[in-house]
Amino acid sequence: MKRIHLPVLALAFGLALVAMGCDEDDPYIYDAWDTGSDVPHDSTDTISPDVPYDTLHDTVTPDTIPDPVPDIGVDDTPAGCTHTGFTAAVQAAMDSRPTYQQFVYNGGSASAVPMDIVAIEFFGGFGSPPPTFAPGTFTVAGSTADQNYETCGTCLLVREGCGSDGTCTKYFFATGGSMTIETWGAVGGTFAGSLTDVDFEEVTIASDGTYHSTPVPGGETWCIPSYSFTATIEAG
8 A cells, every 4th residue: 555544634724634637847749649749839730639639729730740758638838727826825734754654735725615735745665766855856747656646755736625524526636847845844843845837637546545546538737837835844
């Protein structure tokens, strides 16, 4: 099993939250269904299978160069993001070490349910490389292991419409971007940093104990150009 059942985080307003993605932010469109595409984000392909991915662009340019990377979501132009940005009304961080090699940050969009949540989660022994639980700058979903919630060691999610029972209406898993952790203290200290150009695609997360995440066909996307976080670290 990837992890124990994650402990709830009691945010400052006393509400208990359970700690539980648009494609990589790249200057080119990477389209899984076509036979070759590598065109700027202000263009769209003429190959018909691309239509579900590329109808939001404002010009028409034929494909000329093969795709170097398959796409896993909708192209991340501003028009292509179902949701853009995130503002936290409440924030909390919990360190479960040394009993469990887990650290969880939650930012809630409101002080009452329902709310949306930005979650940054670290699981020792998972991911490639595994998290070091230390400050630094990290590529989001930079390895195959970190591209699925089942195997990630450094995991970023957005949860939409979360209630007091810890369930949410939708889940989004990060597919690309950058994260900088400026301060990572001990319990009682501060966890602080920022996200830059982090994109998320809608997924389902298996409830069978594997936590395997599966992209939702035609699902929504969530793009966060920038987000700063800071929270006092509580003991798990």
